[in-house]
Amino acid sequence: MISSNDFRPGVTIELDGGVWRVVEFLHVKPGKGSAFVRTKLKNAQTGSVVERTFRAGETVPQATLEKSTMQHTYKEGENFVFMDMSTYEESTLSAQQIGDRVKYIKEGMEVNVVRWGTQVIDVELPNxxxxxxxxxxxxxxxxxxxxxxxxxxxxxxxxxxxxxxxxxxxxxxxxxxxxxxxxxxx
CATH class of the missing domain: 2.40.50.140 (Nucleic acid-binding proteins)
Structure with missing residues (x-):
């Protein structure tokens, strides 16, 4: 669990059954009433952005993301096969899971695959x-x-x-x- 007072850009939280990344935050302490935190959150799966307000000190579950370095080994039909560079296990990802950056993937390229549990959230290519x-x-x-x-x-x-x-x-x-x-x- 993470407190809304600890929000910073890049922090990931679980909210409404999804993973959200804090893009912006602002601690507001009005002259009358209790303090609150105004945030702009980006959905890690869909990319949609919402604004949400939390009470100061409110706790929300922090999303635990696992990042692993994988190498693209070959293409199987419309799917891309990647090998984990630490365990040498193969994983198959579809073009939809990779997103629009699929146009830059070639054999032998190393990418970072970000997972939330067993679900692939993001595939990070080199810059x-x-x-x-x-x-x-x-x-x-x-x-x-x-x-x-x-x-x-x-x-x-x-x-x-x-x-x-x-x-x-x-x-x-x-x-x-x-x-x-x-x-x-x-």
Missing amino acids: TVVLEVTQTDPGLRGDTATGGTKPAILETGAQVMVPLFIEIGERIKVDTRSDTYLGRDN
Whole structure:
């Protein structure tokens, strides 16, 4: 159990049968009446955000999340098979469990899988990945580094906007949080 006075951004609690992460909190002590804590909570499973008020000192169950490092070994149909790097056990996750970041997963990539009990809550990818460009329009003569951008499809199927000078076969760095081109891989 955790007191509402101990809420900080990133704290996870169990509420209404789900896991919620504290995004913002504010301790309010009005001149008249008792103190309370105003919070903004984000559902770890669905991503929905709600605002909720707790009495000061009110206790709620703290969610115990387990994070394990797993490596993507192969794809089986529409499912992705991961191996736990500490126990060498295999787990199968669907594309729905991974979410929209599935477009960056390639074989051999290590990810952090966050579980609440037996339920997968989140799959955390590295902040940057290096992927090969498999399809893009050819660059035109006279293109410069400060010129425009064009769409490029990467080896995993992800599409990002890249500078005009990038060609098929080049390896580029991509930010997985914002889907942006960071530069060429050296």
